[in-house]
Amino acid sequence: MVIPLSLSVLPKYEANLLRHQQRIMGLPKSINLHSLRHHPRVAFYFRYPLYHNAFQPVKKNKRVAGYFAAKPLYGKLTSAGKVDRASGFSGKIAIIFIPSPARSLKQAKLLFARMAKSQVTLPNGKRNWPALRQAAERAVRKKLGIR
DSSP states (O other): OOOOOOGGGSOHHHHHHHHHHHHOOOOOTTSOTTGGGGSHHHHHHOOSOOOGGGOEEEEETTEEEEEEEEEEEESOBOTTSSBOGGGOEEEEEEEEEEESSOSSSTTOEEEEEEOOHHHHBOTTSSBOHHHHHHHHHHHHHHHHTOO
């Protein structure tokens, strides 16, 4: 017998965790993100391993149109061609978009967006991920012609 799980009978922490898990619909685990890092243009902007839970869904008419992952870019490179973290963020965002249904990474697209430099980080110095994701999602929606 299956008993439906009611959020009202769970302790607050578990109820919040369940809501969070129900809300997240990440990239399917069947997609091998390791091969994406071998693409030269993607590897230039995304030098660290990508994880399935870093991809956020973009919906069109209550259906998932695809998934995106984003990261802010730094303003300058050193003379050795490495990222100069002291220069701060430029306001430019690199985005990987994978259309749904995603069967392979051949359809993956590299997109870019812009936002104000002052909004990239919070006053405490941490990245402002909600604002970064919002700017990235706007760029993806514009590219797909979704309002």
